[in-house]
Amino acid sequence: FRKISCLSALLTSGSDHTGFGFVFTQGGQILRVSAALSCITGSSIQITKIRAGRSTPGLRPQHLSGLQLVSDLCSGSLQGASIGSTDISLTPGKIQSGNHTADTQTAGSVCLLLQVALPCALYADAASQLCLKGGTNAEMAPQIDYTIKVFKPILEKFGIHFDCDIRMRGFYPKGGGEVMVTVNPVKELQPVTMMERGNITKIHGRAYVAGVLPFKLAKDMSAAAVRTIRKEIKELYINIQPLQEKDKAFGNGNGIIIIAESSTGCLFAGSALGKKGVYADKVGIEAAEMLLRNIRHNGCVDEFLQDQLIIFMALAKGTSRIRTGAVTLHTQTAIHIAEKLTEAKFTITKCEDELSSNVTYVIECQGSGAANPNL
Structure with missing residues (x-):
């Protein structure tokens, strides 16, 4: 058993080996990253x-349904899996393709269910269908629109292909959303280099209302967003539908997501829920x-994609930058767990950028080159 505590750890990263001592507060994220890596590497884990x-x-x-989904995907043995449990253990078996369902029965995020299940399904012997039920547009999680419009195209750079069909949107507090995801397996993941941001070439998005809420709310969200962006970016046409x-x-429910695309294929988003x-x-x-905050730093990913890419960098064969x-x-936490459960090695280097007054960083990873034994 690899033992992981959700309460504290010491992370060493960066080319200058700076030690960050910090308390883990992202219990859900630790569960997702470690359960997925346990499933892929075949290592048993205990999380306390x-x-x-x-x-x-x-x-x-939502944590429980994610763990049960992973256990189902890898024919695993899951101990301590009940609401309120502070200790669990997972002993993985063989990753199974086919149909898998997870239902939070709340507005718990379907996107967070996908975060834990997707890496596992990549290492199956054939395509997997994931039926995920809960909140599609939920607080403290990516909106489903982000997953499809930002996360999915960037993952394709690693050689990952999945389809996501929104059957029903679900909002807080009842949930009731449903997405069908088809994941194709890979032999191994390719490393990714994203070092040049280029210019922002396009800004688009959607402002939506659902249920009994008046359409005027959607128009007001869109108009206010366009006005705010216009103050800083004057030359581009902004289309928020x-x-x-x-x-x-x-x-x-009501909410908005706005996406910016760059000339080099980088994607950034800003979103909010009513x-x-x-x-x-x-x-x-x-x-x-x-x-705007995510565009200003001149990096190639936004603050939300950053930590979601760590697991794929760790699994890829070769060096990602x-x-x-x-x-x-969240990124520091994901790196710590990835280094604990795989052979991947990360470094974080600070960059001085002549184009921007803001500091950028390069996250570099020598990937573990996890091959799919089932293909």
Whole structure:
């Protein structure tokens, strides 16, 4: 058993071997990365002190359904898997293709279910169909639109191909969303180099309302976002489509996602969800400011994609290099777990950038070259 504690660890990274001492607070992320890597490498893991510092410690429904999905994918033996459990262990078996279903039965994010299941399904012997149920547009998680429009095209650079069909959108608090994902297996992952940002060439997005909410909210979110971006980026046409989700939405919800594309194929996003009592303008402005923040640093990925790519860099055969803005705690956590469970070696180097007053970093990884034994 590899033992991982969700409470504390020391991470050493960077070319100057700076030691970062920090407390892990991303219990869910540690579970996702370590469970996926356990499944792929065949190593048994024990995870302790899960979300121990939280007001509701231990596993929540979305964590539990993600772990059960991985265990199902790899015919594994999962111990301690119940709501509120702070200790679990997973002993993986052989990764199985075919149909797999996970249902959070809440508004827990389907995108976080995909984050844990996708890497595993890549190492199956044939295509896998994942039926994921819960929230498609949920707080504290990527919106499904981000997964399709940003995460998916960048993963294709690693040689990863999956299709994602939104059957039903689901929102907080009821969930009720459903996506069908088809994942094709790979023999091995290719390393990726993303070092040159280039110029921003296109900005587009969608501002949506669902259920009983008035269409005016979508128009207000879109207009406020465009106004905010215009203050900083004047030369580009900005197309944020206001939309009324009709047939394919369960419950009421509103939100916005805005995507920027660069001349070298980099993608960045800003998004926000509507909440009770929050003006639509404010939701649009929040998404626009998030996008602008992610464009300013002149890196090649936004703050949300950064940590999601770590597991794929660790598994790829060869050296990956990705230029980013400030390295997030989520990324540091993912690196720590990836180095613990694979042969991958990461370094983080600070770059001075003549084009930007902001500092950028290069995350470099000598990948472990995990080959698919089932193909």
